[in-house]
Structure formats: C-alpha cells, structure tokens
Amino acid sequence: MINPTKSTPVVVGSGLAGLTVARALAPQRCILVTPDDLTGGAASMWAQGGIAAAIGDDDSPELHAVDTRRAGADLGDTDTIARMTAAAPDVVRRLHALGVPFDVSAGQALDLALEGGHSRRRIAHAGDRSGAAITRTVAEHVATLDSVEVRTGLNARRLVLDADGRIAGLVLRDASGTEEGIDTDRVVLATGGLGGLFAHTTNPRTALGEGIAMAARVGARTDDLHFVQFHPTALDVGLDPMPLLTEALRGAGAVLLADGVRFVDELQPRDVVAAAVWEQAQAGRRVMLDARDVPQVAARFPAVAALVQSAGLDLALDRLPVAPAVHYAMGGVTVDARSRTSVPGLWAVGEVARTGLHGGNRLASNSLLEAVVSGEAAAADLTGDSWRAGGDVPQADRSGLRAAAGRPTPPLREVRDILQRGCGVLRTAHDLRAAVDVLDEWTHDDAAYVGWLIARAALADPRSIGAHRRVDTRAAGSAA
Ligand SMILES: Cc1cc2nc3c(=O)[nH]c(=O)nc-3n(C[C@H](O)[C@H](O)[C@H](O)COP(=O)(O)OP(=O)(O)OC[C@H]3O[C@@H](n4cnc5c(N)ncnc54)[C@H](O)[C@@H]3O)c2cc1C
Structure with a gap:
C-alpha cells in the first residue's frame, strides 16, 4: 500500500490507456482509481478487431499515416499522426513480448488483418477478442507492480484547482x-x-x-467534440448497448445489402459506410450484413458468433440486421504530444483525449494504439518536473464553462434520446439547435453538459466533413 503524498500522481480509469500510464510510470508510484475491477467497464476489453501497425513487408509508417490522415478527412494533426504511426510497430512488438497472445501465421510472423480505410493488412489481433487479450495482459502486469495502488469502487467526480489554476486534488465518490x-x-x-x-x-x-x-468544468480546452464516429454495423435487435459486428468481417468478405441489394463499397472509411447505411434505412429499406460466404466465419470470429447467437441468430446461416451506432469519440480534452492538457497538472490519455490522431474520423484500430502511445507519453512527462511550466495547448474558450450545481439531474434516458435525435449520423441546424436549447437548462448535470458541448460544437460547424454530416448545409459548398 502506497502512502500517498501530494506529489503522487492519480490516474483515473483502468482501460488500456490508464493501465499503460501505471505500467510505464513504474517504479514511480501512482494511484489508479477505477469504479470497477482493473478491467471492468472498459471499452478496451470490448475491442474485437485489434491494433493497427505497419508491420507487413509491403507496409510502412508513412503509408499508415497517409491512410490515417485520409480517413480523418485531412483534419488530423500531421505531427501526431507521424509520431503515433511511427511508434506503432514497436508498441505491438512490446505488447507481444509482454505476453499478448497475438495470432501468428505459419512462419511465426504476426497475422495481420485488413480493415476499412487501410490500404494494407496491418491489424495485429488475437482472434476477435483482441482488446480483452491486450488489456488483460497489461492489467495482469500492473497487478504485480508494488508502485501502483489500485483503488476500486470509486468514481472521480470533480477536479480541484489551487488559486493559481493548477491541479490541487480530486474528489471521488463510492457506490454509497x-x-x-x-x-x-x-x-x-x-x-x-x-x-x-x-x-x-x-x-x-x-x-x-x-x-x-x-x-x-475547470477550464481545460476541448476540441472536435462533434466528431463522433458511428460504426456502420451494430447488430440491430433491440439490445443496449448494441453488439458490434467487427469491421474485420467486411475485411474478410461480408457484404452489406439493402432489401437484398449491395449499395456501398463495404471497405470505405466508417463515416462513408455509416452514412450509406443510414440513408438506406431512412428510405425504408432493411439493411443486412451477410457474412455467410466468409469461409469458416464462426471459427474465425468466435466472439462475434457468440454475440450473434445470444440474439437468436447464426453468423454462418443468417443475414444480420444492422444499423449505425455511436462507437468512438474523435474529440475530447485537447492535449499536446506529452498528453498535457491546458490545465497545469492535468493530463488526458486514450479516448478521453483529443490527441489530433483522428481528425474528423478515426481509422479503424487506431485507438488502442493511441491509448498506448498517449499513455506512455504522459508517464514519461509525469516523471520529470518540466510540466510545471505548462504545455503547448492554448487556453480554452471559457464560454463553455459551466459549474456543477446540486440541482436535480435529468434522466440519462432523456439526454440519450436528445443526442440521438439531434446529433445523429445526418445533422441539421434545426435539430442541433433544439438539442442545444434543451440541454442548456441542464448543464449542471455532467451527462447533459457533455451532450451540450457536443451539440454546440456541431451547430457551430456548418461543414459536412468527416463523421460530422450536416445535410442542411451540404449544398453550400461542403467538403464531404
Ligand atoms: C465494441 C468496441 C469495439 C472496439 N474495437 C476496437 C478495435 O478493434 N481496435 C481499436 O483500436 N479500438 C477499438 N475500439 C475502441 C477502443 O476500445 C477504445 O477507444 C479504447 O479502448 C479506449 O481506451 P481507454 O483506456 O481510453 O478507455 P476505456 O477502455 O473505455 O477505459 C475507461 C476507464 O475509465 C473508467 N472511468 C470512466 N469514468 C470514470 C470516472 N468518472 N471515474 C473513474 N473511472 C472512470 C472506466 O470504468 C474504465 O476503467 C472499440 C470500442 C468498442 C466499444
């Protein structure tokens, strides 16, 4: 057990990003706070496809960077993309060395899968349970470290600043x-x-x-919050959350059909495929994913087969009803190359961060990579003292600052419906304005506040670009 001092870093969240920070910080001490056990509640555990890295003989980090940039509608940050794609092969090698059971081909080279938007086979994977394999391996390693005090059953609620606007503490809440x-x-x-x-x-x-x-709420800058990725193929059978039918299925040959007819190149980036699926559904057609001709599909995708079976369907025999579902946030708390936010003493890593890797749309399997690279960057920075001088992220526009007050909170269900209606795959100023107006009344509640920030960012961006599709402004010279 660590005897914490004011200079003991606190890492909030134990998905791949938080675990990476704790692992890379060792032997420097840290406290790792998580509402669940070390891997519970983490999207990292749910990743099916894998982690992207230019490992193949026909590949290079530069090609990976080109694909990343293109998928992000050229809105990504060039330096961040170059840094993360260059780091990727070594990240995968080190994870493999740590014990992640990546699939290997006959010659003992890593088996690399193809996913949408990638011009090469570059997804290192462990069957179709890649996230669980990676996250568990790192979590098992973290659990052996004396330098990490894991505090479970705790939700972080608020950050505390000192008089100079620097981090001074954190308020946690337990289940009671x-x-x-x-x-x-x-x-x-x-x-x-x-x-x-x-x-x-x-x-x-x-x-x-x-x-x-x-x-x-403490004035950290956020950016790109309206760039929310919709996955085109979530299983549409009334479950919440919707089970994901991995992109790798389409990489392996599964096709999309609307009333039995193919309507899109299935390996285009997600925003393109999601919009195509949405438009078919809006036109009243039933969209199905057909993986029946993928050789040995159930054996190759056992996790997906089990998900499908639990919904009463058979991956090898049935066409599967699909719809787009929110899958990934490209935006978040803006950070620099060291994962520093605009608030001294505050870092952000993984999906909560806006690193600049994704631009307007994430390339498949780049987020586990981002979790590791941004986590390691934060750990390296935390061990020094230079962070006290501040980072490279400009100050926030403070018009978004809202205090949390003790008023009654709106039902989460209502916030979810408002965002689904107002900030869906295809957006209009009318719907966005309606969402902003309703949520504006509730910004004392964290869920409504983040929803309000998303809707406000979407309303302020008239372009139709990346994952943000404005159908009302399309005719006025849009970029999509
Ligand atoms: C179904 C699915 C499939 C995916 N497939 C892939 C894929 O194949 N490849 C890929 O690269 N990406 C994939 N992704 C995306 C990827 O899984 C995530 O972007 C990535 O795992 C994020 O890691 P993270 O550590 O930032 O967050 P998470 O893994 O989500 O971890 C967040 C942690 O923070 C904790 N937490 C949250 N709020 C609080 C709080 N207030 N206080 C304390 N703790 C808190 C959570 O409990 C959790 O421990 C997929 C995502 C999903 C949902």
Whole structure:
C-alpha cells in the first residue's frame, strides 16, 4: 500500500490507456482509481478487431499515416499522426513480448488483418477478442507492480484547482454516494469515451464522457467534440448497448445489402459506410450484413458468433440486421504530444483525449494504439518536473464553462434520446439547435453538459466533413 503524498500522481480509469500510464510510470508510484475491477467497464476489453501497425513487408509508417490522415478527412494533426504511426510497430512488438497472445501465421510472423480505410493488412489481433487479450495482459502486469495502488469502487467526480489554476486534488465518490478528496498536484484522466450518452451505441453504458465534464468544468480546452464516429454495423435487435459486428468481417468478405441489394463499397472509411447505411434505412429499406460466404466465419470470429447467437441468430446461416451506432469519440480534452492538457497538472490519455490522431474520423484500430502511445507519453512527462511550466495547448474558450450545481439531474434516458435525435449520423441546424436549447437548462448535470458541448460544437460547424454530416448545409459548398 502506497502512502500517498501530494506529489503522487492519480490516474483515473483502468482501460488500456490508464493501465499503460501505471505500467510505464513504474517504479514511480501512482494511484489508479477505477469504479470497477482493473478491467471492468472498459471499452478496451470490448475491442474485437485489434491494433493497427505497419508491420507487413509491403507496409510502412508513412503509408499508415497517409491512410490515417485520409480517413480523418485531412483534419488530423500531421505531427501526431507521424509520431503515433511511427511508434506503432514497436508498441505491438512490446505488447507481444509482454505476453499478448497475438495470432501468428505459419512462419511465426504476426497475422495481420485488413480493415476499412487501410490500404494494407496491418491489424495485429488475437482472434476477435483482441482488446480483452491486450488489456488483460497489461492489467495482469500492473497487478504485480508494488508502485501502483489500485483503488476500486470509486468514481472521480470533480477536479480541484489551487488559486493559481493548477491541479490541487480530486474528489471521488463510492457506490454509497460518500465523497472523499485526494490531495495531488497531478491527475491523469483515462476515463474513455462518451458513446453511452447516445441511445444507440456500441460502448459500455458507463462511457459517459465524465472525464470531459470534469476537465471542461475547470477550464481545460476541448476540441472536435462533434466528431463522433458511428460504426456502420451494430447488430440491430433491440439490445443496449448494441453488439458490434467487427469491421474485420467486411475485411474478410461480408457484404452489406439493402432489401437484398449491395449499395456501398463495404471497405470505405466508417463515416462513408455509416452514412450509406443510414440513408438506406431512412428510405425504408432493411439493411443486412451477410457474412455467410466468409469461409469458416464462426471459427474465425468466435466472439462475434457468440454475440450473434445470444440474439437468436447464426453468423454462418443468417443475414444480420444492422444499423449505425455511436462507437468512438474523435474529440475530447485537447492535449499536446506529452498528453498535457491546458490545465497545469492535468493530463488526458486514450479516448478521453483529443490527441489530433483522428481528425474528423478515426481509422479503424487506431485507438488502442493511441491509448498506448498517449499513455506512455504522459508517464514519461509525469516523471520529470518540466510540466510545471505548462504545455503547448492554448487556453480554452471559457464560454463553455459551466459549474456543477446540486440541482436535480435529468434522466440519462432523456439526454440519450436528445443526442440521438439531434446529433445523429445526418445533422441539421434545426435539430442541433433544439438539442442545444434543451440541454442548456441542464448543464449542471455532467451527462447533459457533455451532450451540450457536443451539440454546440456541431451547430457551430456548418461543414459536412468527416463523421460530422450536416445535410442542411451540404449544398453550400461542403467538403464531404
Ligand atoms: C465494441 C468496441 C469495439 C472496439 N474495437 C476496437 C478495435 O478493434 N481496435 C481499436 O483500436 N479500438 C477499438 N475500439 C475502441 C477502443 O476500445 C477504445 O477507444 C479504447 O479502448 C479506449 O481506451 P481507454 O483506456 O481510453 O478507455 P476505456 O477502455 O473505455 O477505459 C475507461 C476507464 O475509465 C473508467 N472511468 C470512466 N469514468 C470514470 C470516472 N468518472 N471515474 C473513474 N473511472 C472512470 C472506466 O470504468 C474504465 O476503467 C472499440 C470500442 C468498442 C466499444
């Protein structure tokens, strides 16, 4: 057990990003706070496809960077993309060396899968349970470290600043509602995404953007919040969250049919495929994913086969009803190359962060990579003292600052419906304005506050670009 001091960093969240920070910090001490056990509640555990890295003989980090940039509608940050894609092969090698059971081909080279938007086979995977294999391996390693004090059953609620606007502590809440404070001058947010704020999502229900709310309430800059990725093929059988039918199925040859007819190149980037699926559904056609001709599909995709079976369908025999669902947040708390936010003493890593890797749309399997690279960058920075001088992220536009007050909170169900209606696959100013107006009344509540920030960002961007599709402004010279 660590005897914490004010200079003991606190890492909030134990998905791949938070675990990476704790692992890379060792032997420097840290406290790792998580509402669940070390892997529970983390989207990292749910990743099916794998982690992208230019490992193949026909591949290079430069090609990976080109694909990443193109998928992101050229809105990504060039330096970040170059840094992360260059780091990827070594990240995968080190994870493999740590014990991640990546699939290997006959010659003992890593078996690399193809996913949409990638011009090469570059997805290192462990069957179709890649996220669980990677996250468990790292979690098992972290559990052996004396330097990490894991504190389970705790939700972070608020950040505390000192008079100079620097991090001074963190307020945590346990399941009974009891709050306690930790004094610390360093907090790393690793709280994951925000898909649970939408009625149709593939994310854990607990992915409510709480890290974004905490950071924004103390004035941290956020960017790109309206770039929310919709996965085109969530299984549409009334489950919440919606089971994901991995992109790798389409990479292996599964096709999309609307009333029995193919309507899109299935391996285009997700925003393109999601919009095509949505438009077919809006036109009243039933969209199905047909994986029946994929050789040995159930054996190759056992996790998906089990998900499909639990919905009473058979991956090898049935066409599967699909619809787009919120899957990933490209935006978040803005960070620099060291994962520093605009608030001294606050870092953000993984999906809660806006690193600049994804631009307007994430390339498949780039987020586990981002979790590791941004987590390691934060750990390296936390061990020094230079962070006290501040980072490269400009100050926030403070018009988004709202205090959390003790008023009654709106039902989460209502917030989810509002966001689903207002900030869906295809957006209009009318719907966005309606969402902003309703949520504006509720910004004392964290879920509504993050929803309001998303809707406000979407309303302010008249372009139709990346995952943000404005159908009302399309005719006025849009980029999509
Ligand atoms: C179904 C699915 C499939 C995916 N497939 C892939 C894939 O194949 N490849 C890929 O690269 N990406 C994939 N992704 C995306 C990827 O899984 C995530 O982007 C990535 O795992 C995020 O890691 P993270 O550590 O930032 O967040 P998470 O893994 O979500 O971890 C967040 C942690 O923060 C905790 N937390 C949240 N709020 C609080 C709070 N207030 N206080 C304390 N703790 C808190 C959570 O409990 C959790 O421990 C997939 C996502 C989903 C949902």
